[in-house]
Amino acid sequence: MVRPEVDDLSVELDRVIGCPYPASLVNLAKHLDAADTLSIRALICERPPCAISKLASIVFAALPLWQYTIDILCCLSESPEFSSQLLSQTPHLLDHLLEKANSSKNAFEDHKQLCITLLSRPLPQTVPLPASAQAFFLQVSERALAADSLDENEMRSVYYMLNGACRGLLSLLPYLTKLAFEEKLCRIISSDLKAEDCMLRLWCFGIIILVEHPEALGNGNPPVSVALKWQSKAGKKIFEKDVSKTLQIACLDVMWITKEHVDIKDTEALESIRIASRTLQLVEQNKRDGWATSAKHASQILTRLSEKALRSHINSSVQLEALSFFALISNGRGLSSELVVKYVAALIETMSVADTNYFEECVSMSLSLFAPHMKESDIRRILVAVLQSNISPSSTLRMTNMRVLCDELGAVILNCSRFRALVLVSISSQDLQEAIESFLKTNVHSEDNRAQLCSPYNAHFRRDLISSTVAMLLKAAFSSGVSETPFPQPMVVSLLEKQQHLPSVSNQCTHSTSSGSHSPVSLFQQECTPLSGIHLQDWRERLHSELQTQDHYQRDSIVRSVSRICHDLESRCETVEAPLRHEREKSNRFENEIVELKQQISDLEAKEWQAEQLFSVAESDIEHLEQENDELKAEKYSVYAELEQLKKECETAKIEAEQALRVVEETSSNQKIQLQSKILALEEDTHTSKENFDAAQQAINVLSKKLQDEEEKGKVLANQLQAQLCDTECDLHNEQQTNTVSQQHQDLDRLTHETTNLQNQLQNTESELSTVSERLGDLQARHHELAQSSEEALEKLEEDYESDIRKSASKAEERYNQLHSELQDALRKGREMDEAYLGAQNDIHHLRSAIPPLEVQVQRLTDACSDKDTTIDGLRSQISGLQQVRRNMLKVMGMEPDTLSSSPSADETFAPRIIHSHRGQKSVQMPIAVLGATASAQAISNTTMETVANASFTSSESPSPPNESRPKRQRTSFKASALPAPCINKSLKPTSSKASPTKRSPLSSLSPNRRHTTVGFAITEEDDHQDRKQSLSARKRKASLHEIFDQGSFNEDSFLTGTPL
Template sequence: MAEQLAQLVREVERLVTAPYVPSLQDLHDLVQQSKSSTIGAWALCKPCQVGLLADVLVEALSRSRVALPLITAFASASSFRDVLLERHPVILDAFLEKAVDTNGAEYLPACVTLFSSPLPVGVVPPARIAPFITKLVGMMAENPCVETVTPIHALISGLKGSPRILNDIPSEIMSNLQLEFTKTLRNLDDHMGNLLCLATFAQIATALSTTTKIQHGSDTPWLLNIKHFFGQKRGLKTLDLVVLRVILACSSSCNLAPPDAAESIRLAICIADAIEPEQKQAWMAGNTPKIAKLCEKAVGDGLYDQTQTMAILFLHTLLPAHSLPSQLRELGIKALLFKNSQEAMEKIPHQLIPRLAKSLAESGEPATRQLLAFTFGVLRGNKWSGIGEMAALHLAHLVLAGMQEVHAEIMLSSLNNSMLPLREVLGEVVEYFPRQPSESQCSGRAWCASELSTKQNGLFLSLLRLYNRASARNGSDIIMKSFMGRVEQSMPSLSCAFSTTTPKAFRGSLALHDRHDFSSTQINRNWRSGVTELFMQNAQTSHEIMMRKIEDTCFDLERRCHDVEGPLRAVEEERDLYASENEQLRRQNEELNEQLKAQNTETQTKLRNSHDSFIELNNEKTRLEQLLQTQCTYTDELTMSLESAREELQQQQRSSEKALLVEKEKARSKELEMMATLTGKDDQLEDLQEEMCSLQMKNEQARQSFDQMSSEKATLSELSSSLEQELASATEALKQTRLYADEKEDELSRLLAQEEELRKELGSVESTVAQQNLEIERLYSRLEESEEKSRSEIEKLKHDHEVEASWTTSEMAKHETENRRLQAAMQAAALDASRDAQLKDKRIHHLERKVQALRDERAAKAREFSEAQQHIGRLMGVMGFSANTPESNAPPRHQRTRSSVNATPTARVPQTISDDENGIQLEESFESMASNFNGPTPKRPRGNRKSTILPYDLNTPSAAAPKTKSPPGASGTSRSVRKPLAEADHNSPTKSQLSSASKRNQVDDAFQETQAPGNSEENRLHNLDLDMDLEFSKDFLFSSTAFTGSTDQIPPQ
């Protein structure tokens, strides 16, 4: 399809831009080989040439037999049909007039195609449509078959969009149509014919469901009979028949071709849409096996893609969205999105794409996300280009149109998870909105750039409208609607140059003379005619020799003109060089901008990293503060535990002192109580030992914690071990006290000694506790020092961060300064380039003026040469007819031939001679010839004696061309002396040369006045020697060499 579309685009563009009335046969052959979808794709990609093609085809109706078939083929595209009716509104009625006639069978397809889509709003419906329908119904009644039913179905399908036209058709015609179609349904044994009849009834019932009661009344029998097929009376049977036809189209036993099978499913969709919803629900409730069978057929393998796509579309339009199987939804999305957009547009009818998108959007949030993702990709334009992008944009418009028909609540619930991507896409595209075409004319392309930009802008506005609908809160929807309306009204109208032109703008013209004016006169068969013929042959020979000389001279003149145009070509090459340099500077500017963006991105990344480091340092500070607070709490707990141990020791000391006093007073009477007391003391000592063990464990934990922070934790562990040794010694002393108590005789002395030892031990314990307090105070001081150190480090980190931030700010300022400097340099370069371009343009204009002056001079000299040549021809004619007899004219002829032969090497000079010398020799040879012709004409002699007077003397020095190079002044002097012809003709070479020289001087003076303020470079080309002596014009090389006048005509042999 892509190759056919490219060929069709090239052929149409060739026709609409032809400089003459073109032939349509090639386009007709191409259309016959292409599909109908190709024409629709062409109208979609090149809408700017639709109107031009319509004008060309209408213009060719009176002279080409293929113009009408081409209009029929292209009218299948609704855009072409609309433009055709807009530019030529009479054509519809004219075609109907021909089609209703008995001999107008060839106009029937054209009329059906023109009515196959709804008419535009501004088109007035013609009155001949009723007899046209009558003729179509009569043809169908005579031969009921698919070929005769299809035109009526296409006609009614188009009129469905214009119910007012159907209402204007008389009831008798519609009743006849209903009757004939009912007979065909009963008698026709053809699946496609039956579906076409039912689809036609469905179109009529849908179009006239509400308006016919007003037009025809409520008891219209023909309309009631049509509605019975879709209502309570026959609705179930009709739907059952339609589903069976779809199952048959999807089965392997179907005898229809794949396009016909897909068309039958499309007709089934049209019929199912016309059935009443209650009848649909009743049928689906009682025919679950048929639905399952249809689903199985639709998702099975072995089906053609187009047939399977239409079957899936039928199920999506028949079944509710929530009851669709997941496999059907996946196949529907695959058929719509995951294929080539051109293939999807070719396989699925355009009017059914929004319905499929609506069904998929109602089926759930995943399908909605995929539809929006496809639309986002199309708007970004990353995957498609050219024709594919145009098809994808059109498909995206249809998909969005279907999604916007979904109920608001369902749509909002499905769009919740797609709002962020939608916002990102709108943010990306709004920078380029509205898009403008890169070129004003799309010649040579397969798509129109203006139409592409228009579709992109429309898709963006549709997405923005969808986003506004999804995010509307508290009356903002009304504000955005009004704003969107203003935006759409203020959008610029993007139109291609083809859309504003006509085919006649490309037409050219060429005036040709009638060839009968050049026919020769009748030959006079006498001796005068023979003499005249002989002289004409001699003149022709001389003329050919002279023309060869002129050809050589003109060749040399062309070479000289080529050399004159050399500086202009050099200036053009220099201009192209400057243009390439300008393009290179622009690219360098873009590269510098990209580098600047990269540097800005890197700087922002560094700032972001610095900020993250600062946050991490703050988190570390917070963690250290929490750890310090935990250690302080733990130290407070240790202090409280030590104070409680001290109080217990003091209590034990006081109880021991009391016990010793009691033992001293009571002695042996209290021995048992003393033992009990000692036993209690042992228990207390054991408890104290356990508490000391717990303190040891706590100290060990504290040691492990303080080992992580500083090296002072080792000292704390040593102190804890010494405290454990002292506690162990105290335990051993108590054990010794227990041994002393066992001795009954020496108990008192031992108790006293033990009391003293206990006092000493208690003193040592008190000193140990005091040392422990001092150690705790020292730990407090170390903790405070570590806290101060952490604070100082945090302050230092803050200071370093501020220094780094200030450095980064200074670097950004430097980059901005560098960017401004680069921009200033770029602007200066652009100004220099523009100034140089202006200088080059001025030089080019100066050269063009000089070249124009030289051309004027050449044209003047060419006119002089033409007049001289005509005068020479007249003189030669006079010389030829004044001879007496052939014998008397023989010597002059011989002499003239010899002079011509002698003059040939004079004109054909070698290439080593300069150009000025060649021009001077040619001029002097012409002057000598003119001076010889100015001599007296020889008289006819009396009698038969030979004339001794020659017409002109070939031996005179004036007849020979000079061999030496003479200065321009001398040649001008010789020409001024010999001017018999100059006196007879006011256009003399001297005058033309003076006038041309004065013109060149005037041009140079004007250019010097305009270029006086310029620099020295502007005057560089002023010294070019462009005032060359050009004798002939390139435009006048061979146009003035033919004989003119009645005497120049050569009679045929």
């Protein structure tokens, strides 16, 4: 719940930062004085760097003008972000403040708190530690030595400076000063202080830790169990000699700090409890556990400590630190459900105000101790708070602390099985499922109005928080066991996609900060405003020269008048100009909305025009697709040629897959049997080792029992002798009281004799007692030797057992990993073979569905091929007649036909190649082979027709001289019908080579009158196109029939002119 003073301070900070002119800081000083330090830190931290930088510039500019600005600066410097921005902008400010504080006693008192606050944290990297800090630290140390032994203020100042930027200055102090300081620390620790002085003792503890072992603190994560060497007397007394007393004092001090109605600031209480926690962490773990379980008043102290930590009206940050201290001192024992509930509530509430470094230190120390004791309701409350911080916009401080909590939750989920199981159960609930779905829909860029001040800075922290939340949930999903509640797989995929699509956001501020070039500032003195080039006197100098002519009263009157004017202007700004500014902002916002609406209208019109264009383009695309569809129908027949090969490949792949699957199954079964046998052998070895260990433990117990019996006998004998001595002394005293003076004189001799006897008896008793004591010492030494030997034997047995277990576990793990990798490889290969087998089956199914139409096409092509063969036979008979005519003509001319040609005869060349009935049988048995043969025959028939036509054209248009000698050309011999049916993946080869180019006769040009003469029969373009694709190699056999006739030397134009075949 936000308090009114904190809300007023936030409004005032926004007013000062957003004011366009130098604002008055009077109200800011009042609100800072009313607010506490933790609230100031939270308000400063939730603002972006640009706003903090502007606030630092404003306060720095007002520092030489108003004295109360020092108090404002001191309060704001409690925030690490503000002090870092201030020192980064003005690195010389710290040096001037330290020099001013060292100049006089009054100045030291005025600036002491501000200097200590600035030095209480490490300086920015760009700001060096000034030399004046050494003198200031020396002065503070001397004041701490000279102060009263019960004054805690000076010790607190020394601790804060050592914990910040002055950690290395302690070695520069004079030797006597360091010696005196160490003696005072030892004296304070050794003295019996009252409960009210517990803070002084804790400051001393913190100083000792920072002086001797500052490295043990680390980066906010000190080691939990360490054994360090201490050089100083105070360090040895705390951590080596009186460890039990140290633990008891730390608990009592924390009890006093958390007590009700104690006048201690929350920041000091937090720091003192942290010192107590660090003190515990530097004590060895076994000593802490021993004190908590065996100390006389430990249980009572821990009970009272838990009651103090659970009281109402306690600050949540202080309560969180106290509960963490209690968990650490008890090592997680005795954590009741009430303590766990308070811890969860304080953890969630503290995130908005806690410093990130200290929050991380506290959570990393305590969460692992509280996690095993949490219930499902507690875990659900934490997860709901985490998801709500992601969904709803929040301050950057809360988002940063929530990110730290998510990281620690992820670490605990991996290490604590009970906590992980409860997390998985909580996530499976309906409300958290809905919250996670809302979280998955969130965007990195927030829509909060406050985030508009610097959206990139806010988006950076929001992205880190979302990434940490996703990582925590994924750790819970991937680390879940078989017996635990499973994490929903769709949600895992969504989380992975969310993590993958997170944008990279820079944390750099995009606002232009008013980084005006300030001239070097001498404290409380500032030069005038730089001249603008006009040769005029500066207004401050002119005003100062005018005021020098007047007296003190007039100057005060002018100052008061100017201050009243300033206040009037400020009130006017708040009452008149502020509403006007708000209205102008609304008007600008409405104008922006109008512009956006107009832009949306233009966008919609553009989209409509684009839709029309897309519609026209779609129509053209449809026409184009129809054309492509026709082309695809034409190309679909090319798939038929690959059918048979795919069948063979599918059958081969199926056989290989079945063989590989059988081999993998046999190998997997063998490996499983071997692994089970090895596991059983390891279990037997483990059981045998455990039995040996139990036997050794029983022997140790027997020896311990005998030793206890000997000790009891020695104690009983010593008690008996002591009782006899006491009885003798009592009898002597009673006799002295009862006897009178006269009887004493009479019995003096008797008593003297009895006294002598008693003394002799006493001497005898003492000698016997010394003998018994010596015997008791021997027994104790023997007991110590037996205990030591037993412990050594037990430790040796434990080490041997642990080494055997580790070796066996490592061997088993290595073998398991090896077998697991082999099994994964085998399974992967099996899946690949299954996929290949399924793909082959699908291909076979598609190809089988394509076989019936292919067979129909083959039958149609077979019929066409038969018709073409009939035509070819007719052509052969015509060619034979022509050759007979040619031979007759040669005989008539007196020439021998056998001597004119060396090529085979036409009858031999064009002999019939195959019987038609045989072709029909092949078409039934092998449709694919018949298809190839038919295509080849069709191509040859087309070639023959073209050859006949060319021969007729040549004979009519290009006559040859009768006496001209022509180069002979070898006849083309083709036997297409006699060729075997080719395979699908093999191209057809010609049966004869082409004739040499030197033997070819030049072809005569065709007559244009004879170019369009139809010869024989016509073939469609579609059939011709298919034939050319399927019998490319057969086309190489193409030859003209005029080569047959050109081998003669006579002119046949008159014989064949105008005669179509």
